Amino acid sequence: MSTADTPVAIQPGGLWLAFTQNRLAWVGLVLLALIVFIALFAPWLAPHDPLEQNIVARLEPPSAEFWLGTDSYGRDVLSRLIYGARISLFVGFVAILIAMLVGTAIGVLAGYVGGVFDQLVMGVLDVLLAFPTLLLGLMIAAMLGASLENLIIAIAVTEVAPFARVARAPTITLRQRDFVEASRSYGCGPFRIMTRHILPNMISDVVVMSSLWLASAIRTEASLSFIGLGVPPPAPTWGAMIREGFENILDAWWLAVFPSLAILVTVLALNLLGDALRDASDPRSRAR
Amino acid sequence: MIGYLVRRILLAIPTLFVMLTAIFVLVRLVPGDAASVILGDQASAASLAALREKLGLDQPVHVQYLSFLGKILTGDFGQSLSSGRSVIREVLLVLPSTIELTVAAITIGLVFGLPLGIAAALARNGWVDYVSRVVSLVGLSFPAFVSGILMLIVFSIQLGWFPVLGNTSGAGSFAERMRALALPALNLGIIMTAYVMRVTRAAMLGVLTEDYIRTARAKGVGPAQLVVTHALRNGLIPIITVVGLYFGTLIGNSVLTEIIFNRPGLGKLIIGALNARDYTLLQGLMIIFAICVIVVNTLTDLAYGLVDPRVKYS
Numbered sequence: 001m002s003t004a005d006t007p008v009a010i011q012p013g014g015l016w017l018a019f020t021q022n023r024l025a026w027v028g029l030v031l032l033a034l035i036v037f038i039a040l041f042a043p044w045l046a047p048h049d050p051l052e053q054n055i056v057a058r059l060e061p062p063s064a065e066f067w068l069g070t071d072s073y074g075r076d077v078l079s080r081l082i083y084g085a086r087i088s089l090f091v092g093f094v095a096i097l098i099a100m101l102v103g104t105a106i107g108v109l110a111g112y113v114g115g116v117f118d119q120l121v122m123g124v125l126d127v128l129l130a131f132p133t134l135l136l137g138l139m140i141a142a143m144l145g146a147s148l149e150n151l152i153i154a155i156a157v158t159e160v161a162p163f164a165r166v167a168r169a170p171t172i173t174l175r176q177r178d179f180v181e182a183s184r185s186y187g188c189g190p191f192r193i194m195t196r197h198i199l200p201n202m203i204s205d206v207v208v209m210s211s212l213w214l215a216s217a218i219r220t221e222a223s224l225s226f227i228g229l230g231v232p233p234p235a236p237t238w239g240a241m242i243r244e245g246f247e248n249i250l251d252a253w254w255l256a257v258f259p260s261l262a263i264l265v266t267v268l269a270l271n272l273l274g275d276a277l278r279d280a281s282d283p284r285s286r287a288r
Numbered sequence: 289m290i291g292y293l294v295r296r297i298l299l300a301i302p303t304l305f306v307m308l309t310a311i312f313v314l315v316r317l318v319p320g321d322a323a324s325v326i327l328g329d330q331a332s333a334a335s336l337a338a339l340r341e342k343l344g345l346d347q348p349v350h351v352q353y354l355s356f357l358g359k360i361l362t363g364d365f366g367q368s369l370s371s372g373r374s375v376i377r378e379v380l381l382v383l384p385s386t387i388e389l390t391v392a393a394i395t396i397g398l399v400f401g402l403p404l405g406i407a408a409a410l411a412r413n414g415w416v417d418y419v420s421r422v423v424s425l426v427g428l429s430f431p432a433f434v435s436g437i438l439m440l441i442v443f444s445i446q447l448g449w450f451p452v453l454g455n456t457s458g459a460g461s462f463a464e465r466m467r468a469l470a471l472p473a474l475n476l477g478i479i480m481t482a483y484v485m486r487v488t489r490a491a492m493l494g495v496l497t498e499d500y501i502r503t504a505r506a507k508g509v510g511p512a513q514l515v516v517t518h519a520l521r522n523g524l525i526p527i528i529t530v531v532g533l534y535f536g537t538l539i540g541n542s543v544l545t546e547i548i549f550n551r552p553g554l555g556k557l558i559i560g561a562l563n564a565r566d567y568t569l570l571q572g573l574m575i576i577f578a579i580c581v582i583v584v585n586t587l588t589d590l591a592y593g594l595v596d597p598r599v600k601y602s
Contacts, residue, residue: 024422123303124310130532130581132540135558139574142562143314219431223544226433227559246437246548253441260434268429275425 022279028272035266039085048076050083050236062254069254071244077254080236081262087237088266091148092218095155096210099217102156103163104206108194110164111171122168128161137220141229148231151224155217166209170202208281212274215267222263238263292593300586307578312356315571316349343568365572370564375572378557386553389545390538392473394531397480402527404481405488406515409496420485427482432541436475436548443471472549476541480534487530491523498522532588536581 038045054074062069068077110121128136137154144150171194174180180197188197224230225239226246233240238259245256323339324331340346344355359366365375408420444450450471495501496519504518543555554573561569 119299120302120306123299124306126585127303127307127578127581130536130585131577132536132543132581134540134543135536135574135577138543138558138562139570140314142570143317143567215429219429222431223433226431226544227547227562229562242434242437249437249441250445253445256437257441260438263431263434264426264429267431268426271425271429 022276024272025276028269028274028276031265031269032273035085035269036089038082039089042082042086046076046079046082048079050075050079051234052076061252068258069252071241071255072248072252075236077241077258080241081238081258084236084238084241084259084262085266087231087235088218088221088263091152091155091221091231092214095152095217095221096159096214098152098156099159099213100163100206100210103160104167104199104203106160107164107167108171108198108202111168112175112190112194112198114172114175118168121164125161125164128158129165133158133216133220134223137224138227138229141224146229146232151221151230154224154229155220158220159213159217162209162213163206167202167206170205171198174198174201205281208277209274211270211277215270215274218263218270219267293590296586296589300582304579304582307582308357308360308575309353311571311574311578312353314574315567360575365575366568368561368569368572369566370561370569375569375576378569379554379573379576382553382557385551386539386542386546386555388469389472389476389542389551389553392469393476393480393538393542396473396477397484398531400477401481401484402488405485406492406520408485408489409492410515412493417489420489424482424485427478428486430479431544432475432479433544433548435478436472436545439471439475440548468549468551472545472551475545475549476538479541480538483530483534484527487526488523491526492519495519495523528591529588532584532591535584539577 052075054070056074058070058072058074060070060074068081070076071080106121106125110118137158140154140157141150144153175198180193183193183197221230221237222239222242225237226243228240228243230237230239241259242256242263245252245254245259248255323336323343323345327335327339337346344352347355363376367374368378371378404420408417411417451468492515501514501518504514509518539554542553543558545551546553546555547559558570558573560566561573
């Protein structure tokens with residue numbers, strides 16, 4: 001297994017360990033696969049058009065025709081839930097991808113350059129890390145205005161700091177390793193050392209954590225949509241559906257309950273998977 | 289200790305400076321400019337110019353920046369556009385209810401999370417451990433508004449145990465206040481419990497395998513004393529960090545909780561400012577939050593030094 005001075009997280013077969021040692025990882029993986037499947041094949045799975053309004057069938061409780069009931073415009077809750085999976089996953093995934101690129105770049109740069117630059121960058125990142133994710137996202141989304149792009153930017157910003165932190169730590173160790181020293185003596189520039197020698201050796205650390213932070217991104221997306229800063233209506237987002245359910249909470253419980261469960265299951269699946277991956281990548285916690 | 293204290297506080301100053309600059313830039317990123325967003329499309333050129341002058345937007349950017357920093361240094365965080373009150377006053381008006389809520393949540397989290405985490409660590413890989421791990425992961429997966437709504441549906445609407453509208457006035461007898469506080473505090477407290485439990489378990493597992501624990505056990509130290517005076521004392525550092533770091537999340541979650549349970553507080557203040565497009569209030573709130581977070585972060589680091597003397601010298 002990895003020795004103390006190798007920061008490389010997942011060895012060949014390490015990924016498999018996550019699934020052999022932790023049965024909950026399977027639960028997470030199966031649930032996640034199911035949600036991705038639903039999102040991909042939404043047009044074929046949804047029984048109704050998610051945007052089709054039906055004034056006659058307003059606020060209908062779950063029935064044979066509308067399995068999960070209808071909302072105040074008579075739209076089918078199940079179909080909206082199915083299409084909502086697309087928005088949640090898409091926004092979360094793209095935001096995490098951006099955060100990963102930017103965060104990793106900042107972390108590697110801070111770790112490689114070191115000194116005052118590193119201290120200042122980490123000081124700011126520490127504050128960002130401690131700053132309420134939701135409030136940060138809320139402020140940014142509010143300032144930029146509610147749209148799909150701005151929502152993604154807002155969520156990406158909230159997730160940059162954790163990526164930078166995880167990228168920085170192994171960079172500091174790798175910087176002093178012999179092979180980096182050797183390539184430096186060969187005349188390698190800092191950019192080449194960072195991208196060709198350091199990055200490939202620590203990228204698995206970063207990727208492992210992205211599953212946990214995807215969970216957090218999806219939670220933020222739902223919260224912002226709930227507040228009204230998400231993808232604008234009539235797009236079916238889980239957060240906005242819960243908002244509507246909250247407004248009709250006294251006479252239509254199904255409006256809030258089903259999207260709530262959808263968010264819970266999605267976030268839980270990602271957390272189960274992320275937890276297992278992290279445990280498998282950290283020999284110390286694996287021993288436990 | 290003094291040196292450590294001074295060094296830590298000195299580090300907070302550039303951090304604060306960078307955060308304030310970021311807020312300044314963010315507010316200038318508003319599409320169009322703040323004045324046109326606040327007044328809407330229909331505003332006349334004269335009223336736009338008047339508001340720009342009032343907000344200082346007619347000045348060159350570097351002048352705006354310097355006066356922005358200068359005002360903050362003198363403790364002026366701006367005024368709410370809609371109420372005309374100073375941001376500080378707006379915050380002080382609602383702060384007691386937010387503090388009430390967060391203190392209740394942290395208390396619940398520590399009272400339940402610490403013993404459960406210790407129990408899970410002691411019974412490692414047993415069924416207590418397994419159940420508690422799954423339960424805490426579920427607790428961590430709930431966005432605060434989701435758990436809040438589900439609790440509201442079950443306990444307030446279906447069972448009728450608690451008021452649906454919550455404590456809107458902030459008045460009422462002590463019993464009424466507590467009854468209105470119960471569900472929101474429980475909602476945040478459960479999430480807090482999950483956090484504390486997870487980190488307590490991990491910290492205790494790390495400490496329980498140390499040599500000095502085996503030595504203490506060999507000397508005949510009883511299990512209760514072993515856990516409390518030997519293991520927990522050293523396990524406290526990561527727990528303090530998490531409670532400190534969680535402060536931010538707690539504020540974020542209390543925003544959602546306050547909306548769901550219709551409580552006054554910072555959360556409702558922010559949402560109100562958002563809906564009224566009260567940008568000066570939002571900017572002031574951001575600055576106050578940034579300062580609070582930096583202060584709590586610094587205090588958390590200082591608490592490290594108190595609990596673990598080794599930290600001071602590193």
